Each structure stands twice: as structure tokens, then as C-alpha cells.
Amino acid sequence: MECISKSIPKVDHKAKTSGQAMYVSDYPTDGMLFGRILRSTITKGVVQSISLPALPDGYYFIDASDVPGINEVHIVQDDTPIFTFNVEYIGDPIGMLFGPDERLVNKLLKQIDVEYEELEPVLDILSSDEIFFEFNIDNGDTESAFRDADDIYTGDFETGLQEHMYLETNGMIAVYKDGKMLVHGSLQCLYYVHNAVVRALGLEADDVIVRQDVTGGGFGGKEDYPSVLACQTAVAAYVTNGKPVRVVFDRAEDTIATSKRHPAYCNYKVALKDGKITGMIVDVLLDAGAYTTMSMVVLQRSTIAASGVYNIPNLRVRGHAHKTNTVPNGAFRGFGGPQTFFAIEMMMTHIAMELNMDPVDFKFLHLVKQGDPTSTRGKYHFNVPLPMMINGIIAESDYINKRNVYKNQQGRYRRGIGFSNIFHGVGFTGNGERDLIKAVVKLKKHSDDRVEILTSNTDMGQGLYTTFSKIISFTLDIPMEQIIIKPPETSNVPDSGPTVASRSITIVGELLRRAAVRLKDEWIDGKEQIIEQKYEHPEFMIPFDNDSFTGDAYPTYSWATTVVEVEVDTYTGYITIVDTWGYYDVGTPIDENIVIGQMEGGLVQSLGYGMMEKSVLSNGAVRNKQFRDYIVPTAVDFTGLNIRLHVDKYLEGPFGAKGAGEMSHVGGAPAVLDALQNALGVKLNKIPFMAEDVMDILRK
Amino acid sequence: MINFRLNNKEVTYSGNLSECLLDVLRNEYKLTGTKCGCKEGECGACSVIVNGRLINSCLVAMGSLNNCDVLTIEGYSKSARFAALDKAYASVSAVQCGFCIPGMILASECILSEHQHPTDEDIREGISGNICRCTGYNSIVRAIELAAEDQVQNFRMSYPTIREVDLEEYVPKVAENTDNSYSADFPNSLPKTLREALVMRRKYDLIPYSGGTDLMVEENSDEKDYLFIGNLLELKNIIEDEKFIRFGAGATFYEVLNHKLTPAILKEACKQIAAPAIRNTGTVGGNIANGSAKADSALIFMVTDSKIRLASSDSERIIPISDFYLGGGKTALKNDELIIEILMPKHGIENYCYTKIGARNALAISRVSFAGIADIQDGIIKNYAVAFGAVIDTIIRRSDIDIMMIGKTIEEAKLIVDDYIDAYDEAIVPRRGRVGVEYRKDVCMNLLRDFIANTIC
Incomplete structure (x- = not known):
């Protein structure tokens, strides 16, 4: 283990345990105005009229006509409105009511009467013909592969809508004073919010300051949505001029209005010859919801991952995201990966079952290795450590023995054990880092020789302030106490890109390391010094061509293999997760505890995604909006987590580190479902798979 | 107006008694370490310690806190055991986003004050009402284990929880009492005796509030007028006579679960109710009064053919519990009545x-x-x-x-x-x-x- 991996107390630890950390809802409320969003109660239509109750002095209502700049929230594209009269889903924002008494605001909001002309919505993704995005992969000669095949296998797979359920709901405060707009709140991506607010208000970039407050969890859920809320809050602050305006969602509003994980429908056709896969045709359909938000980039990852960790010489994938009149789906840890990795992993197990082979052996036959082409005709440039990791996890979990013993069980309680392999591509897809993000970091050495880390990357619990600080501390060989890192504010920090895509350590951390190396060289005691470091695209990468969707989508990959053991109560369908093993290669852990915490937390979310967490829609709106009915795991649910880290250093990453944050959310669900296949002796193809589904199977 | 101790300081609260403790802590006392995650007792972010036990501050109306001892993270973080927990949480990096952590730390305290050497199961059970979406819980469990090894003695948080009473001093003999006066002035929904409570119930349109864990989840719960009966000791007794074990309607699930008279079948049901903080506040009477077909203890009272004793200020009746449920969430409780106790047969329920x-x-x-x-x-x-x-x-x-x-x-x-x-x-x-x-x-x-x-x- 590297020295740097040894864990230290996190730098933001004490503020959080003692309750002193300032989340957005903790700021003093003197003189503050409180806002609530007026949301569409119909699925699709045009607002005809809005009748307001008599508003007392100091209470305001704003709508699209009050937006001083452009009434669009800049995300990837610009179709998301700040406020709208053309509502596209239940919850679409029409306006905002705000004033000094939050309760009165709530009451007045309920008295607003909106008349609509209703239009026919599209709720079923399978009947939606409005294609937002499409990507195609066409490698080799699939036609010949299928023509010459011994056998052809097919499968349909379905994954559900997953809700982030971060503990802290979305919230934002904005104040406009002396021509300057300050916006601060719970967010992942500082400059996304900044760019969006600048555009919405038509202000100069320098006149908008965005700051991150301590953020109570994100998981992707605070990637794009805070831009929407920031624009809305900033418009209100602009209108009142001088008074701070705060909008903090209650749980129900957060669930109704904010992004979710895209539901996916995947169809696989697989050609086999001599027991090996020779060709694969995949259709990946994502339900984007009402606006495009992050769907383009999520779809890229889904499309790229459609062939999983397997080398499929002749591969055709069509990935497409369609519009429905439902809440827009966006980023969620794994970012498109969990959907297609679930599908490919299940497809592989189904073929193995048909061939009477153990799925582990069948998958092993097809694993990619260093030098192999990727699904986008890039290259796996570095060692693929999966074989070693698989051997380790199979032995530790006693998989082979259990898998056999658990076949053909009788009796009330039946066990099963299952297995999955996945990767996660590190950083933005394609040339995103080079062409879109162009990250810049700064190190500022103060005259007292303390070194301040200046990046736009946020800590939302994943430990970034600690890991960034360790990178600087180890590179400069100075104690942690000599390092300053604070929640970023745009007036201080350069744009080092968003805190997403498992990129922060690998990309931004490496820039910081390089800056620190330079600072060490140039160090002059007692003098203020600033070092700026810009992103350089790795030279080894095969250039990615967006039009043909080919080239290196990612410089490198993190790898994981997961084994899950379940017990099913055949009288009630209740599924108990007995034990889980997760082996992860994230390169060098910058802090072992922090990485293990990321693996454990993501794995538990992934197990929930597989067999516990189910969003139910009615007219396109989420019906289960609360913790009581959107069920997430408690401390007594998934108790036996066994995490092992395999270290395959990435030489372009700081100290050999590569992306860690998302990967653990990818492999749990397919492993659970495979375990259920083992327990029930059937093929399964959808998540979440719950007690009711178990009973449906048993009834047949 | 109520008086209570907040982080070891006597305070007087004269605001709305129907408001929940969470809002009052954050807005009135500016104690923002207590977090709001769901406002319906399902996440634990707002956990505080009341009279030595973990509760969800979003599910507690101020009126039920008269003379209580309330401890929030701001007060607790000055204690010796906080230091031990803080160190242990730091050593395994158990804090990620931190939003659940003040509640989690207070839940940890309650585990350590109840178990000197907690097992993995004790710890997981103790934090089972505190949702953490970041860690997957392993590191938090490890932290609590480590803190337990430190064996730090904290300030004593001993409060009488399980009462043992003789049948003789068992008070409610409602019908024989004709004194229809009570000492407090209205509007005051804080009866000091059951007698007063019954008189108030008859006189005013008040919603009986026992544990509050159902009532406080309802919309506009802070605008309703409650009759706070949860602290009436007369309703908290658990006793036995020849034929029955008699559960006072105000006995909390924690009290029922830990009482030596409680039969195994009822213990098993109570053990599976929600999570510790809800069991510390929710009462058997409330579980029945809500009329829900999902009420866990009510199922046990039904299958055992228990009886239920109801009283108004001038009459009382004992009816089979099956007659109490009228279907569709409705019950036979009259506008002037309160549930006094549940009479559960002592014999013939061992094989269940x-x-x-x-x-x-x-x-x-x-x-x-x-x-x-x-x-x-x-x-x-x-x-x-x-x-x-x-x-x-x-x-x-x-x-x-x-x-x-x-x-x-x-x-x-x-x-x-x-x-x-x-x-x-x-x-x-x-x-x-x-x-x-x-x-x-x-x-x-x-x-x-x-x-x-x-x-x-």
C-alpha cells in the first residue's frame, strides 16, 4: 500500500459531527424571503390564466415574464425553461411565490388557481416517437456473424426509475445587491450554476458569484438540477433587489421536481459459434423525460457499455433516448452504466444457462484484455485486472460450491449466489475534457507559506477536500495543517470542471499534483505565489470522433467484480441479502477509508436499485415521494459487505489513482439478480425485482 | 406555555404547542445542528434525545415536552462520550455528506448508554431508524464499535422508563369520580391528571395526542389543537390481574417491549415496529386509535381477543377490540372518550x-x-x-x-x-x-x- 493511502481524519469531519457545518437551510433567516415554486398539476398543456389571491405587502409572484435574461436553463442543451407556460410534466415550474413568512407563502401558493388547456401527453416510452438523441456503434461484420452462427440468443431487459434520496433536499439562496448576484446552495457543479445564472439574468459573468454550501449528498442528483433552482431563485432575488431569497424543497417537492435515473429498455440479439459469442446486436432505449437535460451524455455511456467487459468482435448498438411527459431524468452515480451493464450481465448469464455452463466461466471466456479494442474502436491501453479479481472473489465467496449446492432447492427458504463484472470509464466521454471542460486549477501559496487549493470541485460527502489536500501535502511534503481548502466560490476559483464522471481525482487531482510539483520547484519562503495548471489531453489516446462515435471514449477504466448471496422466503417472496463481496480496482486509493466508504455506499445503493427501490408513476408523476414509500436500505438490511481493493496503478492519475465514485453503483444489481436466478432456477430480466415479483415467478 | 430543559438549561416556551420540536429548535432556538430530512419520522436526521431516549424531533409536538429534558447535538457535543464517538467516526471516515450525522451521533449515544458492550446487532438495530444514503452503514457501525471499546462513562442519563405498579394504586376509576373541575386555564391542553384530560376532552374539540407519531405526519399538524395525554402516568401502567395483562394506553412500544409482563407474541410484534425513535414515542393506545389495518400491535390484540377499556368523564365501558374497529379507519371511540387500557388475556397465547x-x-x-x-x-x-x-x-x-x-x-x-x-x-x-x-x-x-x-x- 502506498503511503498516501493510509487514512487520516477527513478535513471537514469535526464541523459535521458537531452540527456546526452550514448547509443551505442553516443560514440565518433574518430579513429573508422564502419561495415556493408553483408547479404544473397537469401532465401536458398550456397555461391559460393564473389567478392569484390578494398578496399582502412584501409578497411577490414571478413567472416567465419576469426573467430578465433568457428563459432557458443552460445544461447541455437549452430546452429546460426557468419558468414556463407550456407545461410538459406534472411539476413543471410555472412561477414562484415568495415573501417573508414561509407558512403564509405555502398557504397563498395553494390558493393560486391555474387554468390550462390540456394537451395529449406521451407517458409510455415505448410509444414515444420523439427522439432526443441517438448514437450508433457498428463494428466488424454483424451480418456475417449472425448468418454463420450456430445459435442465436435474444433477451429483453428493463431497468427502473431510481431516486437519489440524498438526505439533504435541494436548496438555494440568492441575493442581488449593488449590481452583484450572489447565489449559494447545495450543488455539485459550481460553474454549471454560474453559467446558467449569467444567461438567465443577462448579467456580466463577473457580476454573478456562485458558492457551494456544505452539500448533503448528491450522487448526480445535484449535477444539473441546482442550475434550474439557482436560476429561479436568482430571478426572485433580482426582482426584490437587496433581500435574500431562499428556496429549500421539502421531501415531496424534491422527489416530484428533480432528476432521476433513466429507466431503460434493452434488447439483445447474440450470435454464438463454437461456444463463443461472435456477434451482438443491441438496442438501448432510455426514457429521457420531458427535457433533454443530461440525457445525451448519459446515453453515450449506456451505449458504450452495452457490450460490457466483453470483447465482441462484431457489434452493433443503437442507443436512443426519447421524450416522455415525465420528470426529466438526469445524472445518477454510474450515469447510464448501471442500465446496460445490468442488461449485458443478465444476457451473458442467460446464454450460459442455455449452454449449461457456469456464468462465471462463460463470461471469463469473453473478457477484454489489454490491447483489445473497445466498443467504440478505441483501445484498452492498460492492464485489465479482472481475471485476478474474479479468481479472488470466487474463492473468498465460495461461489462455485454454493452455486452448485443452491441449484434445485426445495423448502421454504432458498439461497442463491450471483456474480457480475463491470467497468467504469474514467472522466468525460470522448474529448469532453479537452473540448468542453478545459480544466484549470490553481495553487495559491500565501505569504505565511500556507497553500490554498483553488478548484471548482465540490465535496458533497465523497471526501474530495481531504483527498485533494493529501495530494498536495504528499507532493509538497508539507503537513496537512499548512493546506487551505474551502467550499469553492466562483470569484476565487478557476473553472476546473464539474464534480461528476468520477473525474475529480484522476483529472483535477492530477492537475493539482502537477501544479504542486511546479510550486515545489519554484517555492520561495514567505512569498505569495500562484501556480496555474491547465488540462493536457493524454497523448496516448485515440482521438474520439463525435460523428462516427469512434475512438477512445475514456483514457482508462476502473474495474469491479461483485458476488451477492441471497435468501428467498418462498412463502412471502421476501428477499434477504446474506452476504456481498465487492472487489474494486480504482488504482491507488488516495485514502483507503474514503475509497472503501465510496465502494460500500455505492454498492448498497446498487443493491437497492436491484431489489428494493421502486418509483411508481401516475400520469407521469412520481407517486411515492417520501422516505416511507420510496424504500431505501436501512442499517439492518444489507449487513454483510466485504470490500477488497485491487490496486492497478494508472500512471496518468495522481499517485496512480483513477475514478472511484460511481463504479460501485454498477455491479450490485446484476449480481443480486443472478443470485435470485440461482435461487429460483429461472431467468430474470428486470429491476427492481421485489417480493411481489418473486411470488409471480413461484405462481408460475 | 411549557417549561423544559434544553441542553441542560431551563427554558420556557410560550409559542404554539402544536408545532413540532424540530421547527422550534431550528427556527426559535437557532439550533440548526438538528437536520430536516423528511418531516415524517422516516429518516432520523432530526433525532434528538428526550429524557434519555432517542426521538424524532419532527414527530414531537411542543405540548408533549412539558418538564422534559431535551438534548441536541449542540449540547451533546460538549460531553466526554461525544469526544469518543467523534474520534471513532473520524478514525474510520464514517462521515460522508454529514447530513445524517448529528442524528446518527445521538443514536450512537443511546446505543452506548443502553449497552456497555453492544453487539453488531445492537448497533445496527440502534441506528435502524437513521437513514444514511452515503456510507452503506458499515463504517458507522465500525465507529460505534470503536467508541464502545473506549468505555467512556458519560453523564448519567437515567430516567424512570419502566414503571412497576401495584394493582391497588392503579388509578383510573373514572365513573366513580364526579369532580369535573381542573386547575388549569383554557386554552390549555395539558392535563395533569387523567380526570382533567377526560373533562377537557368533553368540553373542547381537541385531538387526543399520545405519542404523536401518526398525528404529526398529517398535513397542517401544527394547526390542530391537541389534548396532550402522553405524559399522564395513569395511562402508562402495565399491570396484571387474574385474567388479563393490562396495558395502559399511553405505554410506549419501548415500555411494552421491555416490560416483564409483556407476552412473547406482543414483544415480537413491537420489536418490529419502525425503529427505536418511533418505539420510544409511539404508544399502544395510539396504534389502536388510528384505526389502521396496518397497526402492528393491534393485530396482536385482535388475534388474542383482547378487550379495550374506554372512558369519558362520566362513564366507562369495556368492549372486545373487534367491536372497536368499524372499518375504513373508523373506530368506536366516542367524541368524549379516551382509550384507557387494553386488556390482553394472560393464558392460552403461548403457542403463537x-x-x-x-x-x-x-x-x-x-x-x-x-x-x-x-x-x-x-x-x-x-x-x-x-x-x-x-x-x-x-x-x-x-x-x-x-x-x-x-x-x-x-x-x-x-x-x-x-x-x-x-x-x-x-x-x-x-x-x-x-x-x-x-x-x-x-x-x-x-x-x-x-x-x-x-x-x-
């Missing part, structure tokens, strides 16, 4: 089965629940009873079907098992809820068959 199916292992609302009792003596079935919860809008309890088993020998019973099952097959017509009709039906019948197999086959 209880199964609750929720969506997870804690904080779970029943999707189907089943309880069965078989009292078989010398080969003769003295009593045979089953009940199904959460299947329709009321608990299914069909003594008219069960009667076919009663008085039979095991051999005779075996011959009519199929008829018995058929009768229930016809009687159980589930409604669709979070789960479907077929699911509910299959599970009910599976559990019934299993119960029969274990008792008479």
Missing part, C-alpha cells in the same frame, strides 16, 4: 406465530402481516385464532371461521383442515395497495397453511 412482511427490515409499514394462536391442551384445541393485517382496510379476524377448529381433537381437526383453509380462501379478498391483490392473497394463504402445518399437522 407472528409474521410481518414489510419492504425492508426496519422502518417498514406492513404489506401483509399474520398472527396465529393455537391453544392446544391434552390433544384438544381449546382456542384457535388467526388474524391478517394490511390486507384490507381493517384487520381480518374471523372467529366465526376459527370456531370450526375449537373443541376438536388434533385428529378431528386434521379432517377439516381443507374446509378451514377454503373458508379463509373465500374470506380473504385483499385490496390493492403498495403491493397487488394476488401477492397479498398468496402470502396470507401461505402463512395460514404454514401455521396450520406447525400447529396441527
